[in-house]
Amino acid sequence: MRIGQARGVSGMVAAAVLALALTVGAPPASAGVTAFKQAVAENAARDDDIAAFYRARNFEPLWTGEGAEYLLRRQALIEAVQAAPSHGLPTGRYDAPQILALMRGVGNARDMGEVEVELSKIYLRFARDIQTGVLKPSRADDGIKREPPYRDRTALLAALETGDPRVTMRGLAPQTHEYARLMKAKLQLEHIAASGGWGQEVPGGALKPGASGKAVVALRNRLIAMGYLHRSAAAGYDAALQAAVQTFQEDHGMEADGVAGPSTIKEINVSARERLESVVVAMERERWLNFPEGRGDRHVLVNLTDFKARIIDHDKVTFETRSVIGHQDLDRRTPEFSDVMEVMVINPSWHVPRSIIVNEYLPLLRSNPGAAGHLRITDSRGRVVSRSNGFSQYTASNFPFAMSQPPGPRNALGVVKFLFPNKYNIYLHDTPAKNLFSREVRTYSHGCIRLGDPKDFAYALLAKQTDDPVGFFQSRLRSGVETPVPLEQPIPVHLIYRTAYTQAKGQIQYRRDVYGRDAKIWNALSAAGVVLGRGDS
Template sequence: MIAFDLRHAIRGGVISGLLGLVSGPLMAQDSDASLRLSIAREVGQSRALSSFYKDRDFDPIWIGGDADDTRRREALLNVLAQAADHALPQERYKQDLIASQLRTARTPSQLAKLEAQMSASFLAYARDVQSGVLVPTRVHPGIKREAPRRNPIKTLSAFEQSSPRAFLDQLPPQTAEYARLMHAKFEMEETVARGGWGPSVEAEKMEAGSAGAEVRALKTKLVALGYMRRVANDRFDGATRDAVVAFQADHGLAQDGVVGPGTLAELNRTAEERLQQIIVAMERERWLNRPLGQRHIRVNLTDFTAKIIDNGKVTFETRSVIGKSRLDHQSPEFSDVMEFMVVNPTWNVPRSITTKEYLPQLQRNPNAVPHLQLIDNSGQPVSRQAVNFRAYNARNFPFRLKEPPSQGNALGLVKFMFPNKYNIYLHDTPSKSLFARETRAYSHGCIRLGDPFDFAYALLAPQTDDPQALFKKRLNTRRENTIMLDTPVPVHLIYRTAFTQPEGRTQFRRDVYERDARVFRALEIAGVTTLSADG
């Protein structure tokens, strides 16, 4: 018998009918030449399966009568029954077909079809649970991340030589975040099954001193969400304000205790919407299923934060400003490695900004944007008075613009470089007031940091006893110079509208670029469903 969780088996929908089949022999002679020939025919259309089976002389791994084959069948059927727990497309793995074949397969041809199907289902499941259902770069142009796909031949070979159950258990991300997201998914499914958190709260604005039916509805919602205990009054009192502030903190909102349009919109999100966010977060965690670095930098675009993570713990955090919501200004998602920082940087204006934003200004007034220098192709300064800007357009403009180091430089006084083809980096900014805003999407794509000097000190701390002195010595030269990092640090620009904490509630953020909506639609098309076990 297979040892499995009954709840998962019900969700899988096939295990109960297969228990009597998986433990017995499916073939009388596993060395039968006709069976091997049939297997060779069945796997011929798959390069991975053909290569795997050819190397083992088309000897099966699933349908034999020995104990190893039995354990493999049991382990595979068990995880396929639990695929929906991982928010995977259950039907993709052909459980019904495998069930039918297990009941009826007896001839070499039938057994070969079953063998090939089980291997194909195994590889599909292994790929999806390990590195994601989707190809990230096909979902949205701002997602530049490459999923860590494993070699299918090596995956099958490793599985065949391993303990089946232990191997399959190690396929999903082994991170605490993934485990907590999975737990959050189960809890949200139960909330959905109970009917959610009740009706929407209809109001314009509520704050301390408000009273009436609107406040009563607000309290009912906060009780359903777990932020306060039920009380029999309709006053916006201190307890209500505390509950609102706690809710705002968990949803990335300004913690002012005032229920305005933004807070109301998040209060009225349904459990189904939150479940979708969790499902997308699980898929995104699978896209990152590789070593991130004992020390790494994590920029969560939706949370407007940049963090330094050391051995799984946040050791530094600062607010950030990300790209505007316009598609051509959105900050992309990708990973790279930070190698150095530039103190007193020169801003070499990207050509897209030069031609789209500054050239029209220069055409109207050659003396516009005087803080920028006009540079020719040889790198020499050019007098604006010698240029007829109206003679050029975005395609043929032959000059560049740059801003020398200064307090007012668009990059501020330091930038942090992880050279990449998207020309994205982290940097200081003279526009400090933006960090006080709730939603901080104002840049052309690069990431601005609220505390860039402290960020620099934290990065330099492993390589000097006095990182502040090292940094300020370079800063005080007022000249552009570079500080190399002795140990380069991985950087991960991620996009998570749902994420967890070691303790406390699941955090939710707005889908500022509407990427998660696109990811969830793609998951639905692939066959992922939010239906509960009873649904």
């Protein structure tokens, strides 16, 4: 059977094609049924899930039968894939005109059987892409430790047998408020980009309140186009322009000082198309988190690019604190994954990871046995090792000792840590280095996440299991003894990375791609066939 090409077929015309294409040229009933089923069996055999689905139904059609329910399924599939561009999906993988051409090419029962299986393949490809993502995350960047929550493919097919297939199709995409708002932002940015963007870029340098000139006018005009400033003919850097710059800075995770310095101007000059790429990437990332069970009525959400840790209760932020994440060095970047927090440890000891021991402390100990005197060095039986014999004979491959820091005010983990056991040895914790939380870009750790307000974070968690969370925490803190406190209700933790995210009200938020991960994801999506509309600035 030859697959022709059809373009521009939609609406009532598409319905007519669907209704007619599958009834023309049908052979005598008994021979036709046998040929159809043989074709289904042969073509389905190449896909174990599809083969199992059709065997269970004795190779009866799901799409190509006669009757209103089959026509409705075909129409629902065409309508769904026609809407794929609004989701930032690679439409070439399930092109609606190609599907119509495929059906119009039916000449006999065997052709019909081939089309039957092909429609199931197209549907499953589309369903997986829109439901749990186009990409395999770890292939885009090995710091993304996520396995998308793929659904059972036979169950996806079976879901079409009952109820309205249009409702089933619409329910495939993430049903979160975030995804819906990202779709809306995508549509708006596409319109802006197609209309020429936000206008002239602002010349480089620094602009401060009181300044005037062409650069200030360009700044004013661009902020008006972005929706941060009401239309104005003012040519000076006045109070209104300063307030607009501050709001822009807040929406982009910058110090909101109202001064348009080089970093602020750089962000203002980012084109609508580049912002659109960030939104499309965010939609893909949202699909990776489309868990059947949801993310938890209460969960901890850490957006690495935003340098914030939040507690979410029923989709509302009930606690927020600044965070410090892993350094940009490849071996120190914080990975992305989800797990479950089970325990907090008050007055924690710090057991130094092997990588830090051999890469950072061993070179110091080799030249000065007394270095890092705040750390205990112990052998495999837990006995403290004397430093008097020195360590110059050891290398990274044969250093046999462990290192740790006992609880105390100068402990690297501060007064509390929060554990969600994982193979990456990542957790949330306090830190004595409080000065880092005032920085705009907070990438300083070895991978773990430091919290700006760890005690308040602990109180918020403990409030679910004690009437006096502050007193409970402080009494154990005063003991000076390392004290694990199990959480009676373990809490899901999601470490995410979003350079674009939305709010219930206000402008979309953008953050810098500190690890370069979103650039890689966009490149992978583009290679997979995702295409944006035209537009530059």
